[in-house]
Amino acid sequence: MSQLEIKDLHVSIGEKPIVKGLTLTVRSGEVHAIMGPNGTGKSTLAKAVAGHPSYTITSGDVLLDGKSVLPMQPDERARAGLFLAFQYPSEIPGVSIANFLRAAIQARLGEGEELDATGYYKRLYSKMDLLQIDRKFTSRAINDGFSGGEKKRCEILQMAMLEPKFALMDETDSGLDIDALRIVADGVNALRSTNLGVLMITHYQRLLGYIVPDHVHVMWDGRIVKSGDKSLALELEAKGYDWVKNELVPA
Amino acid sequence: MSDVTATESLPAPIADTVDNPVSGIDQTAGNFSYKMDYEFDAGTGLSEKTVRYISSVKKEAPWILEFRLNALKQFLAKPMPTHWATKDLENINFDKIRYYLSSGQKPKRTWEEVPDDIKKTFERLGVPEHERKFLAGVEAQFDSEAAYSNIKDIVSKQGVIFVNSTEGLREHPELFRKFFGKVIPTGDNKFSALNSAVFSGGSFIYVPKGVKVAQPLQAYFRINAENFGQFERTLIIADEGAEVTYMEGCTAPKFSTSTLHSAVVELVALKGAKIQYITVQNWSANVFNLVTKRGVAEEDAEVRWIDCNIGSRLTMKYPGVVLRGKRARGEVLSIALANDGQHQDTGAKMIHAADDTTSNIIAKSISVGEGRSTYRGLVHIPKTLANCRNNTECDALLINEHSRTDTYPAISVRGRKNSVQHEASVSKVSAEQIFYMMQRGLSEGEAMSLAVNGFVNDLVKEFPMEYSVELKRLIELQMEGSVG
Structure with missing residues (x-):
C-alpha cells in the first residue's frame, strides 16, 4: 500500500502563484478526479508534482510513502513510481516506442543488470493486447505524426509498461472523439488495480462516465474548494462552474 | 634502419573510459599504446630524404619514387587552404610529424603468424572471439604497415585482390597503376599531395567482372605512436558488373600532442559496378583528420559513401562522386558529431558529367557543447547535360547554446532538363522533449x-x-x- 500526499502545496510559474495551498492524499487502489475550469491550476499541479523545471514549488510538500520527492530530479521521481500522462506528449523523431520503453525500463534496473529482451517483448505485446493496440504501433517514432487518440493510447501503453505507483493523468480526454475516449478509458480501467493510485485531471464530467472515480475534487483558483464522491461530478455537470464560483468559493 | 623505439617517448596509458571511445569494439580499452619496436623510422620532419627513405624501405619501382618526389614538390608549393578553411590548420607542425614507422614485418597471411603483441592489442580492444576469426578477412593496419592481411578463401577464389598499397603497386602494377592517382590527382589539394608523397598502408582492391563480394571487406586503422602521421592510400576498382562493400573503422589512443591523419581514397566503379564505402571515424580529439575521398562511376555504375565522423580535433572531408557514365548514381550519407573542442567540416561533392545521372546527399550533423559542425556541398550539373537529378538534404541538430553549425551548399545546375532539390533544417532538442x-x-x-x-x-x-x-x-x- 502506497500513499501520495500533497501538503499545502504552493506553485508559481515565474513570479506568478498558480497553485495556492492544495492538500490531497491518494492511496493505492484509489481513483481521484480533480475537476475545474481552465486556468485554475490543475495541469500546473500535475507538472509540479512530476518535477517540471519551469514550475517552482514555493512552499508545501509532496510525499511519496512519507518521503519528500521535492529534492528529486524528474527522472528520480519517475523511477520512484510517479507517472505523468501528458496532455500534450512530446514528439521524439526517430525513437521508436519499443526502443523508448526499453530504455525507460533499463533505466529502472540496477547497475550491470541487463534487460531480458525476450521477456520484455513478451510483456510489451501482452500489454498491447490488453489495451487493444496494433503491434505495428511499437515501431513508430514516439508521438511523431500521431493523431490525438494515438498519442493518448501511447501514454497509456507507457503507463502499463512502467507500472507506476501513482499516475497523474493530465486532461487525458482532451482532443479525443467519443470512440477514442472509450478506448483510452477502457485501457485505464484495465490497469486499475490495488497497486495503482490515479489522479485524473479533467475539465469535463464526460471522462468520469467511463472511468468512475472514488473521489471527486473541485479545484478553483489554485485550491480544492469541494470534495465528494462521484455524485459531485454529476452535480457539477448539472449546475456548471458558476455554481462553484458563486457558492463554493469563500467571498 | 633506426634504433629509435617509439615506446620510449610514449606517455603512460591513460585509463580514461569516456573521452576516447574506440570504434568497432569495447570502448573502455581504447586509450593505451602497446609496446612496439619500430624497425624502420623515417624520423621527424619532411624532406626529399624522408621520401626517398620511405620508397627505399618499401623497395618501390622507380616510377613510384618519381611520383612521390613530384608530390612532395606540389605539397611544398601549395598554400594552406585557410582562405576558405579554418585557421586551425596552421597549428599543424609538419616538422614534428613522423611520416613513416614500421615494424618491418611483411603483411601476415594467417592468424597464427600475427605477432603476439598485436593479438594482445586486439584483445585489449575487446574484439570478441568470433570477430577475431572474422578478422581473417580483415586488413588491419597497425601504424604504417598492414600487420595482418588475409583475404578470405572465398574472396580470393572469386579472383578478388585485396592487398596493401605497397604490395598492390609492386605485385599488380598493370591493374592498379592505370587508376592510381587518376581519380584524385596529386595536386588536387595540399593534403592529397602530402599523402601522395609519403603514403603507406591502406588497401588496394580489385574485384573482377561480375563478381559480387558477399561480405564487406574490413579495415581497422589506428595511430600508435606520438606525433606519427598516418597516410594510408586506398584504391578500389570494381570491374564491370562487380559489387563490393568496404568498411573502415578508426581507433586511436590518446596522446597529448597533435597527430595528423591524411588519407587518400580512390574508388573506380566501371560499367554497372557498385561500390559502397563505409567509414566510422573516431580519432582521438587531438587528431587532424584531413582526408580526400572520391569515386568515379561509369555507365550504370553506383558509388555510395557512408561516412560517419565522431572523433578528431578537425576533420575536413568531402567524399565525392564523379558521375561519368550515363545513368550513373552517386550517394553520400554523412553523420557528424562535434563535441567540445571539435570541428567537423564535412560534406559531399557530386560532379555530373553524363546524361541521366542521379545523386543524393543526406548529411546530418550534431553539435554539442562548444562543438562546431560545417557542411560544405558541391553539386555541379552543366547545361550540356539532360535528365540529371540531385537531391540534397542537410539537417543540423544543436544541443546547447554554445554549439555552432554552418552550411555552405554550392549548387550549380544549368540547362533546362536537369533538376535539383535542396532542403536544410536546423533543430534543437527542446526542454519539453x-x-x-x-x-x-x-x-x-x-x-x-x-x-x-x-x-x-x-x-x-x-x-x-x-x-x-x-x-x-x-x-x-x-x-x-x-x-x-
Missing part, C-alpha cells in the same frame, strides 16, 4: 542521447548491423558528458 523522457525515468544524459540517436536513426539504419550498434554506443558516450 527532455522533460518528457526524464518523466519516463531516463536521466538527462540518456534522454539527450536518445534524442540524438533518433535524429540520425534513418541514416544509421543504412549502416551494417555491427556498425549501427557501435555508432549508437559511441553517440551515447559522447552525450553522457554533455549535460548537467
